[in-house]
Amino acid sequence: MEITHKEESGILLIALKGRLDGSTVQSAERSINEILGRGSDRLLFDFSELEYLSSGGLRVILSAAKEIKRRAGRIVLCAMQNYVKEIFEVSGFTAIIPIKDTVESGIAELQ
Amino acid sequence: MMSDDHTQKESILLVDDNPINLQVLFQTLEGMGCRMLVAKDGQTALTIADKKLPDLILLDIMMPGMDGYEVCRRLKSRPLTQNIPVIFLSALSETEDKVKGLNIGAVDYITKPFQPEEVIARVNTHLTIHRLKSEVQTQKDQLEQELKTVSDLQCDLLPEKLPDIDGLELAVYYETSRYAGGDYYDFSEMPDNRLGILMADAEGHSAPAAVRMAMTRALFSAYPSAPSDPADVLTYLNRHLCKVVEPSFITALYMVYDAHQQLMQMANAGHPPPLIYHVSDGAVTTWSMRGLFPMGIDLYDHVPVSEKKLEKGDRLLLYTDGVTERFNPAGEMYGEQRLIKQFAAGPAGNTKDILDGIIYDVEKFADGQSADDDQVLLVVVVE
Helix, strand or coil: CEEEEEEECCEEEEEEEEEECCCCHHHHHHHHHHHHCCCCCEEEEEEEEEEEECHHHHHHHHHHHHHHHHCCCEEEEECCCHHHHHHHHHCCHHHCCCEECCHHHHHHHHC | CHHHHHHHHCEEEEECCCHHHHHHHHHHHHHHCCEEEEECCHHHHHHHHHHHCCCEEEEECCCCCCCHHHHHHHHHHCCCCCCCCEEEEECCCCHHHHHHHHHCCCCEEEECCCCHHHHHHHHHHHHHHHHHHHHHHHHHHHHHHHHHHHHHHHHHHCCCCCCCECCEEEEEEEECCECECCEEEEEEEECCCEEEEEEEEECCCHHHHHHHHHHHHHHHHCCCCCCCCHHHHHHHHHHHHCCCCCCCCEEEEEEEEECCCCEEEEEEEECCCCEEECCCCCCEEECCCCCECCECCCCCCCCCCEEEECCCCCEEEEECHHHHCCECCCCCECHHHHHHHHHHHCCCCCHHHHHHHHHHHHHHHHCCCCCCCCEEEEEEEEC
C-alpha cells in the first residue's frame, strides 16, 4: 500500500495505491491521520490505483470523512476502479460520501 | 524489586568434568544471586535439567562419556528442556567448533580460559533474554486464552438451534477467523408463521468486533415488540448503535418471511445482498436494492424495504463478506460470481447439502490459505 499526497489550490489530494486490507489498514490509517493533521478541510481521495479495499478499509475512509465533517469541510472520492466502486455501492457509502469518475471532476466538485 | 525477585528465583546449571573448573565458575557467578546447580558429567546434567528446569546452562564440551554437544542435542530435542538457553564453555577455540555448538542450538560460546567479567556479562544477557521471552510467551498465552473465552461466550450468543417454521428449511455455517469475530446471525419466531432473520457483520475482527456483535445482539433481543417491520428494526438498531460503535460500523440485513403468503421482506444496511435461486428457471439473481449505509454511522432518514414473493423450491443465500473475500495463495478473491455459480449448481433438496457444497467450493478455492475474516452462510429453502 502506497499513500501519496499533495496540495493543489487549497485541496488536499490523497492517492492510494495497492490494496487497503487487513495487512495495510493500520499503517494506512496512521499515514492518513498524519496527513489530515495538517489541517486541510477539502479532501479528495484518488482511488485510480486502489485495487481492493476491505471493510476495515471502508472504516479508514469513513473516519477521514468524519474528521473532515468535524472541520465543516468537504470530502470527495474519485476515479474508482469497478470493483472498488461496487464495494462502495453495495455498502451504501455512496449515500454519505460523494463519488466522482475522474480526478478532474473531483477537483471541480471541491472548488 | 521485581527484578530482584526474578534474579533470586533464577537458577544456573554448571556442567564440567573438572572440579577445579567448576569451582572457579561457581565463584565467578555466585555473586549474581542465582541458585547454582552443578553436574560433573553429561548424564547427570540431563537429569538435573529435567528435574530443576534451570534458566541457563553453562556447558563444557569435552567430557568423558557423553560430550557437551550430545548433551545440548538431547536438551534441544525434548519439549521440556528445549527452551533453556545453553552457553558452551570450552577450550576448543576453532571457529568450526563454535559454529557447530551454535548450530545445535546453543545461544553463545565462551572459550577457556575465560575472563570472569565476560562470563558474568554474557550470563546476564542470556538470563535477561530468556526472562523476557518467557514473559512474552506467558502474556501471549494469556491473551490467546482470553480471546478463546470471548469466542466461547460469543458462540453462546448465537441461536442454539434453527427456527422451526412451517414451509421453510434452514442451514447455517458460522466460522470466526481468529477465535472471536464480528459476524452475527439471529432469528425471531413470530406468531402466524412469520420469521425474522438478522445477519450482521461488525467491522474488524477479534475482541472489539465481538463486543460490537454482542451489543447488536443485546439490542435485537431487547426489541420492544414483535420485530415484524424490517425498516423499523434497522432504524431501531442503528439509532442505538450510533451512540456506541463509533468510529466503526456494522453492516446488517433484516428479513421477515411470512410463510402464509410466501412473502419475504428485506431491509439492507450495507450488507452484501442475498442471492436468490429461482426454481422456475434455475437462475440465480442478486437481491440488490438501493443502498443504505451501515449501522452505527449516522441516523437513517428512511429505510427502504424490498419484498419478493417466493415459490416452493426457491432458495435464498445470505452471507457475510468473509466468504466472498476469501483469497487463494495466488492472491485471487473468491468473489460473488463464484458464489453465484456454486449456488446455481447446488444439489436439489437438502439445505445442508447445498450449504456443504458451498463451503467445499470456497475451501477448495482457498487451497489452504486461511481466512482473514469471519464467515457466515445461511441457506433458506421454501418448502
